[in-house]
Amino acid sequence: MHVCDATMFYSARSGGIRRYLQEKRRWLQARPGYRHSLVLPRLAAGAAECAIEVPSVPLPFSQGYRLPLMRESAVRALAELRPHVIEAGDPYQFAWAALDAGQRLGVPVVGFYHSDVPRLFGRVGGAQVERLAESYLRRLYSRFDLVMAPSACMTERLRELGLEHVVRQPLGVDTRLFRPRPARNRKLWRGRLDAGDEDRLLLFVGRFAHEKNLPVLQAMMDRLGPGYLLVLVGNGTPPAAREDTRVVPYIAEPARLASLIAACDLFVHAGDQETFGIAPLEAMACGLPVVAARAGGLAETVDAQVGRAVPVDVPPADNPEPLAAAMADAVRELFDYGLQPLRSAARKRAESYDWERILPDIVGRYAALAGTPALPQ
Structure with missing residues (x-):
C-alpha cells in the first residue's frame, strides 16, 4: 500500500506534525509491502529522497512555512505518485489539491485536523471571522472520505460543524528515544x-x-x-x-x-x-x-x-x-x-501513546478506506 502525505506544515524547524510524518515514514519503510511519499512546498532537512517539492512562496510570520504557488502543481505531483491513499495535513491549498488528485485517481483522501483553525483566526479577527472559518472547514472537510482529529475535543468540534465522518486519532511518541536518563x-x-x-x-x-x-x-x-x-x-x-x-x-x-x-x-x-x-x-x-x-x-x-x-x-x-x-x-x-x-x-x-501502538491504527484506517488488507505488523 502506497500512502502519500501532503502538507504545508513541514519545514526545517517545524515540530509535532513533522515528527508525526517522520515516524509514519519510518514505520512504513520498515515493513515490506508499504511505501510512503511526501509532497511538500519545499524540501526541508530530513524530508528524505521520496519527497516531491512543488513551487511555493513563504508564508509571512509563519516561521518557515510556505504555500504552494499553484494548486495544480500539487495536484500533478500527487497524481504522478499514484498512491492508494492521500492524507492532507493542512486545510489550505494542499487539502484542495489532495481532493482534486484523489478524484483524478479514484483513491480515498484523508484529512488530518492538526490546527484549530476557527479559534486561531477568531483570536485575531473576532467572532465573525471565527464563524467564517467554521463555514470554510465545513465546506472543505465534507468532501473528504475521512477526517482524523487528534483529541476528543477536536473531534467533537468538527462534529458540531455537521461533519459525520470524523474519528479521534491520537498522535504518539517514541518512548525508546524519549526516556529517562542517568x-x-x-x-x-x-x-x-x-x-x-x-x-x-x-x-x-x-x-x-x-x-x-x-x-x-x-x-x-x-x-x-x-x-x-x-x-x-x-x-x-x-x-x-x-x-x-x-x-x-x-x-x-x-x-x-x-x-x-x-x-x-x-x-x-x-x-x-x-x-x-x-x-x-x-x-x-x-x-x-x-x-x-x-x-x-x-x-x-x-x-x-x-x-x-x-x-x-x-x-x-x-x-x-x-x-x-x-x-x-x-x-x-x-x-x-x-x-x-x-x-x-x-x-x-x-x-500508552507509543508510536508502535498508534501507527498500526492509522494504517488500518488507510487499508479500510482503500479496500486493501492491512499487512502483518
Whole structure:
C-alpha cells in the first residue's frame, strides 16, 4: 500500500506534525509491502529522497512555512505518485489539491485536523471571522472520505460543524528515544545552561508563537521567584532576556532534544489552542510531570496523575495573570508533593501513546478506506 502525505506544515524547524510524518515514514519503510511519499512546498532537512517539492512562496510570520504557488502543481505531483491513499495535513491549498488528485485517481483522501483553525483566526479577527472559518472547514472537510482529529475535543468540534465522518486519532511518541536518563545527563545540561545545582528546571518546547502564551510563563516565573529556572526551546522570536530564563534555539536532532528534556524537572505549557500536544507527551516519556492549561488536547493527556491541568478561567491573551498565578501554585504544589511518583506515572502515560501502538491504527484506517488488507505488523 502506497500512502502519500501532503502538507504545508513541514519545514526545517517545524515540530509535532513533522515528527508525526517522520515516524509514519519510518514505520512504513520498515515493513515490506508499504511505501510512503511526501509532497511538500519545499524540501526541508530530513524530508528524505521520496519527497516531491512543488513551487511555493513563504508564508509571512509563519516561521518557515510556505504555500504552494499553484494548486495544480500539487495536484500533478500527487497524481504522478499514484498512491492508494492521500492524507492532507493542512486545510489550505494542499487539502484542495489532495481532493482534486484523489478524484483524478479514484483513491480515498484523508484529512488530518492538526490546527484549530476557527479559534486561531477568531483570536485575531473576532467572532465573525471565527464563524467564517467554521463555514470554510465545513465546506472543505465534507468532501473528504475521512477526517482524523487528534483529541476528543477536536473531534467533537468538527462534529458540531455537521461533519459525520470524523474519528479521534491520537498522535504518539517514541518512548525508546524519549526516556529517562542517568544523573550524569542532568549534570551535563545544568553546566550548559549555567544552572545551579539546586535550581528547579522548568521546560517549554515549542514555537515561540502567540498562541503558546509565553507571557503566561514569564508571569509565572515572576510569582515563583528565586530557585526556579525556565528553559525555553524552540524557534521564532524569543521573549526578552531574563535572569531566570534560558533560551535554547530549535533542536533538530530528536536524540539531543530528548537528552535535554530528561535533564529538566517539570514541563510547563500555557497554550490554550493545542489540538493534541506532542511535546508534553515527549516530556512525560522522559519522566517529567507536566503543568499545563486545561484546554484543547492538553486536557486529555495531562491530569493529577501526571502533573496538573490548570483551569483557564480568563483567556490568557486578554490577561495572563490568572493562569500564571494558578500555574505557579501548581508548580510549587508538585515540588512540595514530590516528583518521583509523578515521574513514574508520566512515563507510563506516555507508553500508552507509543508510536508502535498508534501507527498500526492509522494504517488500518488507510487499508479500510482503500479496500486493501492491512499487512502483518
